[in-house]
Each structure stands twice: as structure tokens, then as C-alpha cells.
Amino acid sequence: MRNWVIGIAAPVLLLVAWWFLSANSTDPFFPPLETIIVRFRELWLFEHFQSDVLLSLGNLFLGFAIAAIAGIALGFATALVAPVRWMMDPLIHFLRGIPPVALVPIFISLIGFGTQMRVTSIALAALFPTMIATVDGIRSVSSDLMDVAKVYRLTRKERVLDVLLPAATPQIFSGLQVSLQVAFIVMIASEMLGSSQGIGAMTLLAQQSFMTADMWAGILLLGVIGFLVNILFSLLRRKVLSWYIGSRRLARAS
Amino acid sequence: MKASVRPYAFSVVGVACALAIWQVLAEAKIAGNALPPATTVFSTLATILGTGTFWSSLGATIGIALLALALAAVAGVAIGLLVGSFESVKYATLAVLEFLKPVPPIVILPLAVLVLGPTAEMSLFLVVFGCLLPIVMQTVDGVQGTDPVARDTARSYGMGEGEILARVVLPSAMPYIGTAMRVAAPAALVVTVVAGLLGGGPGLGQNIYQAQAAGDYASLYGLVIVLGVLGLLFQGVTRLAERRVLHWHESYREAVPR
Known part of the structure; x- marks a missing residue:
């Protein structure tokens, strides 16, 4: 009980401290929190919501979806x-060694600055973690499981879809989580x-034109998006993998 | 013997095919000048490797990444031991850590550039920011995963709190810290490049930005190839270092030949 009070009080105190310490700040780099929040509301709710926020999120999800599907499919083919x-x-392995953001300039030179370039960059950079995790996941499926599947004379399709895919899902999901992080980073970088x-573009533009409060508002929004996207993914994972999480808990309890 | 050679033969064929496809597509000018032929890229790369600016950029990139990694490791383990040892500190920092964990350093890049300018300090700050949290979180997990029996044994042998921390808790958290470092080392390189590419910090990232801005596509591809090799080296070296440092731990111990 005491611990939960501390857990909730500490971040609240931190925000309150930020609010009051920055209240009369004239430091151009660190404007008052109040100004930041006012700018946050003016900028993102909802003047630039459709033109910028939805655009960024759309690119993120489209790129991630392409990466997920292609990564799993290629992973299966490779494994x-x-x-x-x-x-x-x-x-x-070579492509994985390249920092994903370093690919963005190449895509800019190949495809230009449009939405297409951004989605392609996101999709390609996010592809590898999922693909590699899928290959690892399939290769670590126990051979007993495959032998049983063979004894029961499951067809190749059944073996892939009903045995291999579920058995590799936990690893695939760890790969997808990394892919999501990479997709988020490349989304910002491509902008x-x-x-x-x-x-991302608006935040960097605000920084370059010394509109510090706008920049802080952009950083805040990006931080919140990064956090929320991660939570959404964890919820999805918990739903899809409930059988796996449950069996792990049972195994640990026994 | 024959079976063990076959995978390598296929690997060579795969790489050769990729290079051939690249060469053919580039010669056909499907993307105009933006896709230079593989031969041009490799000859440009050879020229770049002969210049002093390249080696000083490479040195700056590696230097920043390694220094930041060391700073993040020291600070991260210290913070992790603190957070993991005291329940109240853990709960006080939980919300902040959980919020910051999925936030990549690129998010605060504009702020870092604004305050520190396009400097090595800016890159250093971003890399430390990016590597710190994973190390802290893993250290906390490691501290909390310490065998309570080992801890009690140490206490009944009359070890003080400090000695228990140094000789029981820290060693048992080492595999966790090792995992965190293995993930953090390639990430440090990536963030250094990002800081150069988007924030103008010194190093190869900046060179890539300049090559792209100047339309020098052969150099652009050459530098990205260098980064790929460097990334592989970082991954390989950290894996090796982890093995060496943690050779005593059971998950790394090699079976004793009979």
C-alpha cells in the first residue's frame, strides 16, 4: 500500500516541481511548462492533428504492418x-548491421521525399527484427513436436500452420516488438x-527556428506516442499469447 | 565433409547474385544516377578508405559510442543497484522508468541539439540517454533475481551490507548486465550515427548526410557499407567480450571434456 502511494506520488511531485520551477523561467531553452502545454493544445489539438499527427501515425502503422507480414513470411521461407x-x-546479417536510420538517405535519393519513401523506409528497416526472430523461433521448435506431427501424418500445410506457427509465435512477438521500436525511430528520422x-518534421523545424515551446510540445507528443504504442502492443501480445503466458506461469508455479 | 561445404557455397552464390542484380539494375539506370553500379561504389569506397578525413570520422564515431557506452554502464549499474536494493526507491522511479523506456533518444534529439549544438557532447549525451535505461532495468532485474539463500548465507557469515552488494548481489546480476550490454553496444553505434546524421554531430553519420546533400551517391552507398561492417564488428566483439567476462557463469560454462 505504502509502495503504491510512493509510486503515484513521485511522478506527480516531479511534474509539480517542473511546473513551479519553470513557472517564471526566462531561459530560452527551458520555457515554463504552462507555455508548453498551451502550445501543445494549440498545435496538436486539433489544428495539425489531421495534417501531421494522423499522417505520421498512418505511415507508422502501414510501414509496420508491411514489415510484420513480409518479415514473418520471409522468415518462414528462410527457415x-x-x-x-x-x-x-x-x-x-550484413543488412542487419546497418543502422536502420542510415538507410533513410538512400531511400530519399531513390524515391524522393514523399510518403512513399517514408513508408518504404519504415517497412524495410522494421523487417529484419521480425524476420530474424521468426527464423530463430521456427528453428528452436522442439524436434519431438515435429516428430509427433509426422507420426500423426499431418500434411505439410497443417504442420506449418497448426504446429510451427503457434510454437514460434512467442519469439515472433519479441521480434515484432523490436520492429515496432525501429519503425517508430525511422518514422521520426524520415520526417x-x-x-x-x-x-518529427514539425519538432525539428520548431527547434531550428528557436520556437522552443513548440519543440517541447513536439517532444512531449512523440514521447506519449512512443509510450502508448508500446502499451497497445503489450495488450495485443497478452491477448494473442494468453495460452503461452498462462502455461509459463503454470510451469513456474509447479 | 561435403555437406559442411555446401552452405558456404550457397552463401557465396547468394552474395554474388545480390551484387550481380545490383550491378544490372544500376547499369539499366532504373533510378537514374541515384543508384550507382556496385563497381563504382566499391572503387569510390577504396578512394574514401585512403583519406584521412574518413579515418578521423570513423575514430570519432567509435570513440563517442564506446565512451558513452562506458558512461552508461557505470551510471546504469549504479542506479540499477540503488533502485533494485530499496523497495521504496523502486516504486518511486517505476512510473518514470516505464514511461521513458519505450522513448527512443531520437525524440529528444531536437532538445539536445538546441542546448548543446552540433557537437560531440550532444552525441555523447544522446547515446548515454539511449543506453542508460536498458542497463538500469536489467540491473534491477538482476538484483531482484539474487538467490535469497545466498544473500542470507553471506549475512550469517557476517558480511556487511556493502560486502554482500559487491560479492553476492553484483556477481549474480552480472549475466543480466551482460545481456543489457550486448544489446546496448550496437544501439550505441546506431545512436551515434543518428546524432551525426540528424543532429550534425561529428562522425560517419555527418559524412552520410553530406554525401546525400551533395548528391554524391557512390560515397553515400560506400559509407553505408562501412556502417554495416562496423555494426557487425560491434555485435561480434560484444558477444565475445560477454563470453570472456562471464565465462564462470553456468550458462556460459563449457562442458568439461572427459
Whole structure:
């Protein structure tokens, strides 16, 4: 009980301290929290909501969805067909070594500055974590499970969809979580590198024109989005993987 | 013997195919000048490797990443031990840590550039910010995962709190910290590049930005290839270091040959 009081009181105190310490601030870098919140409301609720916030989020989800589907599909192809795996392995590892954001300039030069470039950058950068996790997930499925599937004479399709896919799902979800983080980072980066629309672009523009309160409002919004997207994903994971989380809990309790 | 050679043969074929496809697409000018042929990129890369500016950029990138990683490790383990050892501190920081954890350093990049300017300090700050939280969280998990029996044993042998922390809690948290470092090291490199690319900090990220802005596509591709190799090196070296440092732990111990 006491712990929960501390847990709720500490962040509230922190915000209150920020509010009062910055109240009469004339420091151009750290404007009063009140000014930031006023600018936050003016900017994002709802003047630029449709033109920038929805645009950014749309790119994020579209890119992530493409990456998720393609990553899982490619992961299955790579894991199940050995020659494909041998051919792809060095390429995948090399591409994975490149910082995802460093690919953005290449896509800008290839596709230009439009929405297409941003979605492509997000999708390609977010592809690898899911793909690699899928390959690992399938390869770590126990051979007993596959033997049983064979004894029961399951068809290849049944073996893939009813045995391999569920068994690899926990690992696939860890990959998807990393992909989501990468997608979020690349979303911001693709907007910051030469684009005039989107939350990232507006935040960087505000910084370059010394509109500090606007910049803080953008940082706040990005922080909240990063946090909320992560929570949504955790909820989804808990729903899809409820059987797995439950079985893990049972295994630990016994 | 034959079976063990086959995967490598396929790997070579795969890489050769990728390079050939790249060369053909570039020669066909499907993207105009924006996609230079592989041969041009590699010859440009060879020229770049001969310049002093490249090596000083590379040094700046690696230096910033490693220094920030060391700072984040020291601070992260210290904070993690503190948060993990006291229930009240843990609950007081829980909400803040959980909120900041999914927030990548690129979010506060505009603020860092505003206050510190396009400098090495700015890059350093962003990398520390990005690497600190994962290390803190893992250290907390490690501290709380300490075997209570080992802790009680140490206490009944008359060890003081400080000694228990140094000789029981910290070693048992080491595998967790090792995992955090293995994840943090490549991330440190990535954030250093991002800080250079978007914030103008020194290093290869800045060179990539300049190459793109100047339309020097061959250099752009060459530098990205360098980054890919560097990323692989970082991953490989940290994995090796983790093994060396934690060779005593059971999950790393090699079976004794009989």
C-alpha cells in the first residue's frame, strides 16, 4: 500500500516541481511548462492533428504492418528451405548491421521525399527484427513436436500452420516488438530528414527556428506516442499469447 | 565433409547474385544516377578508405559510442543497484522508468541539439540517454533475481551490507548486465550515427548526410557499407567480450571434456 502511494506520488511531485520551477523561467531553452502545454493544445489539438499527427501515425502503422507480414513470411521461407537460408544468411546479417536510420538517405535519393519513401523506409528497416526472430523461433521448435506431427501424418500445410506457427509465435512477438521500436525511430528520422510534414518534421523545424515551446510540445507528443504504442502492443501480445503466458506461469508455479 | 561445404557455397552464390542484380539494375539506370553500379561504389569506397578525413570520422564515431557506452554502464549499474536494493526507491522511479523506456533518444534529439549544438557532447549525451535505461532495468532485474539463500548465507557469515552488494548481489546480476550490454553496444553505434546524421554531430553519420546533400551517391552507398561492417564488428566483439567476462557463469560454462 505504502509502495503504491510512493509510486503515484513521485511522478506527480516531479511534474509539480517542473511546473513551479519553470513557472517564471526566462531561459530560452527551458520555457515554463504552462507555455508548453498551451502550445501543445494549440498545435496538436486539433489544428495539425489531421495534417501531421494522423499522417505520421498512418505511415507508422502501414510501414509496420508491411514489415510484420513480409518479415514473418520471409522468415518462414528462410527457415523452412535450407538453400534459401544459406543464400540469405550473410546478406541478412550484413543488412542487419546497418543502422536502420542510415538507410533513410538512400531511400530519399531513390524515391524522393514523399510518403512513399517514408513508408518504404519504415517497412524495410522494421523487417529484419521480425524476420530474424521468426527464423530463430521456427528453428528452436522442439524436434519431438515435429516428430509427433509426422507420426500423426499431418500434411505439410497443417504442420506449418497448426504446429510451427503457434510454437514460434512467442519469439515472433519479441521480434515484432523490436520492429515496432525501429519503425517508430525511422518514422521520426524520415520526417526529420528533409520533409515538411509530420510530427518529427514539425519538432525539428520548431527547434531550428528557436520556437522552443513548440519543440517541447513536439517532444512531449512523440514521447506519449512512443509510450502508448508500446502499451497497445503489450495488450495485443497478452491477448494473442494468453495460452503461452498462462502455461509459463503454470510451469513456474509447479 | 561435403555437406559442411555446401552452405558456404550457397552463401557465396547468394552474395554474388545480390551484387550481380545490383550491378544490372544500376547499369539499366532504373533510378537514374541515384543508384550507382556496385563497381563504382566499391572503387569510390577504396578512394574514401585512403583519406584521412574518413579515418578521423570513423575514430570519432567509435570513440563517442564506446565512451558513452562506458558512461552508461557505470551510471546504469549504479542506479540499477540503488533502485533494485530499496523497495521504496523502486516504486518511486517505476512510473518514470516505464514511461521513458519505450522513448527512443531520437525524440529528444531536437532538445539536445538546441542546448548543446552540433557537437560531440550532444552525441555523447544522446547515446548515454539511449543506453542508460536498458542497463538500469536489467540491473534491477538482476538484483531482484539474487538467490535469497545466498544473500542470507553471506549475512550469517557476517558480511556487511556493502560486502554482500559487491560479492553476492553484483556477481549474480552480472549475466543480466551482460545481456543489457550486448544489446546496448550496437544501439550505441546506431545512436551515434543518428546524432551525426540528424543532429550534425561529428562522425560517419555527418559524412552520410553530406554525401546525400551533395548528391554524391557512390560515397553515400560506400559509407553505408562501412556502417554495416562496423555494426557487425560491434555485435561480434560484444558477444565475445560477454563470453570472456562471464565465462564462470553456468550458462556460459563449457562442458568439461572427459
